Amino acid sequence: MNMPHEAVLIFAGLGVALLVASAVGYALHRRSGGTAVDNLNARIRAWWVMIAISGGVLLAGNGAIVALFGLLSFLAFREFVTQTPVRRADHMALFVSFFLALPVQYLLIGVQWYGLFAIFIPVYAFLTIPILSAVFADAQKFLQRTAETQWGLMICVYCLSHVPALLTLQIPGYQGRGALLVVFLMLVVQASDVLQYIWGKLLGKHKIAPLVSPSKTVEGFVGGVLSATLLGAALWQITPFSPIGAGAMALLITLVGFLGGLVMSAIKRDRGIKDWGQLLEGHGGMLDRLDSVCFSAPIFFHVTRYFFAL
Amino acid sequence: MIAWLLSFGLRLLTGAHGRWSGCAPVDSQRIYCVNHTSHLDFLLLWTALPARLRRVTRPVAAADYWNAGPVRRYLIQEVFRGVLVDRSGLAPQPLEPVFTSLAQGDSLIFFPEGTRGPGEGLLPLKSGIFHVAQDWPEVELVPVWIDNSYRVMPKGMFFPVPLLCSMTFGAPLRLLEGEEKETFLLRLRNAMLELQPPQ
Numbered sequence: 360m361n362m363p364h365e366a367v368l369i370f371a372g373l374g375v376a377l378l379v380a381s382a383v384g385y386a387l388h389r390r391s392g393g394t395a396v397d398n399l400n401a402r403i404r405a406w407w408v409m410i411a412i413s414g415g416v417l418l419a420g421n422g423a424i425v426a427l428f429g430l431l432s433f434l435a436f437r438e439f440v441t442q443t444p445v446r447r448a449d450h451m452a453l454f455v456s457f458f459l460a461l462p463v464q465y466l467l468i469g470v471q472w473y474g475l476f477a478i479f480i481p482v483y484a485f486l487t488i489p490i491l492s493a494v495f496a497d498a499q500k501f502l503q504r505t506a507e508t509q510w511g512l513m514i515c516v517y518c519l520s521h522v523p524a525l526l527t528l529q530i531p532g533y534q535g536r537g538a539l540l541v542v543f544l545m546l547v548v549q550a551s552d553v554l555q556y557i558w559g560k561l562l563g564k565h566k567i568a569p570l571v572s573p574s575k576t577v578e579g580f581v582g583g584v585l586s587a588t589l590l591g592a593a594l595w596q597i598t599p600f601s602p603i604g605a606g607a608m609a610l611l612i613t614l615v616g617f618l619g620g621l622v623m624s625a626i627k628r629d630r631g632i633k634d635w636g637q638l639l640e641g642h643g644g645m646l647d648r649l650d651s652v653c654f655s656a657p658i659f660f661h662v663t664r665y666f667f668a669l
Numbered sequence: 670m671i672a673w674l675l676s677f678g679l680r681l682l683t684g685a686h687g688r689w690s691g692c693a694p695v696d697s698q699r700i701y702c703v704n705h706t707s708h709l710d711f712l713l714l715w716t717a718l719p720a721r722l723r724r725v726t727r728p729v730a731a732a733d734y735w736n737a738g739p740v741r742r743y744l745i746q747e748v749f750r751g752v753l754v755d756r757s758g759l760a761p762q763p764l765e766p767v768f769t770s771l772a773q774g775d776s777l778i779f780f781p782e783g784t785r786g787p788g789e790g791l792l793p794l795k796s797g798i799f800h801v802a803q804d805w806p807e808v809e810l811v812p813v814w815i816d817n818s819y820r821v822m823p824k825g826m827f828f829p830v831p832l833l834c835s836m837t838f839g840a841p842l843r844l845l846e847g848e849e850k851e852t853f854l855l856r857l858r859n860a861m862l863e864l865q866p867p868q
Contacts, residue, residue, distance in 0.1 A: 433831070437684070437831045437832060437833060438833065440830075440831075440832055441817065441832045441833040445820060447823045447825075447826075450823060450826050450830060453830040454828060454830050457830055457831055636684070636833060637686075638684070
């Protein structure tokens, strides 16, 4: 039990928000129903599960946080690779990516070895993957195949691992509270996604990127980013930042997260799929929920490290 | 126990899920006619079946492959309770073990291609399934398509990588009165191919 009392308050707040959401979902279901409302209620149910798991992991301590994100990386990377046209010669490269690169990356965070954590995948895994695919002597679409494996590993493992890596930062006056920084990042990114969805459903008229992501609207984007920035500023007490600093960080996180979501939508669109998987009822796959986190986590990590950490 | 562990592990690895689009997982005696691309195929199929059906559903496997070596022999006989078929062409009645098993009331997992294919599409079906359908006309033949398992563990590789797999179960079919071998095999083959998810 090393959960800071701020975290308890935040989870109590999330519980209240979910109760309200469930009540609204139930009222909508009673009034009209329809597939959009069913999807909304499925999303809310999945949120209950995700929030419960997050709370449990936070209670269990920093090791559990690292392990959870290792598992999330595994699930996301699996969804990603399923959509790439890998061939038989890539088998060894994939095996090494899943069962060596991924666990080692999270192990390096667990032992707080920043120097190797920061370069392990961009240098060692990056070079090993094409070597393994070449050793198995299949030249067809070689660059495409290896690039897709490398890309998946970078996004789903390397980028995502920057969330638990926040725990390793040594910030003066913020010792032992690294878990709260994880909560801040995840809460702002996910709130931004949810708020963009809500603003978009309520006011959305003008599509912001019709060719890449037809469900995103200008109104949803502006409303979501602004309200998530305000939320981030309001949470400044759990961060090492000032209120304005926390708001600026939240703005940065949500903007990068939005653009990340756009990138991942472009891939889905090209592959002709709507969702990455069916793991989370109503949301699609794990990667659908984490796409914006994958992009904002490394930026948030490095900006925080540069300006605030030792 | 080992079989349960293996299929549980496989489920973790592949997130395997079954889509019963043409029939429900019910108790009638069946032969699941499955496309074959990986050693994992019958384990995958098992993970899609409810436990009570798993107990009465046995894989039909090649004797020459599974009897080579003590580990394989142990796995197929004790763990998977396989029905071993002689593929050499020398046995006078190669399908005899299949008939015995059907007479006991077992359901079967049958790979009508007779061997593992390259991954895309289907090899031409061997005539074995036709002879079984002829002798056991009352048993339902359920076409099944396993998607992606050849990428999890392709032919010639001995360790799996995690990729999402799915299985689609189609509508059961039977041998029609007076249906020719070629017509029947083609009909079954098309029924299996139709279950492929759209690319």
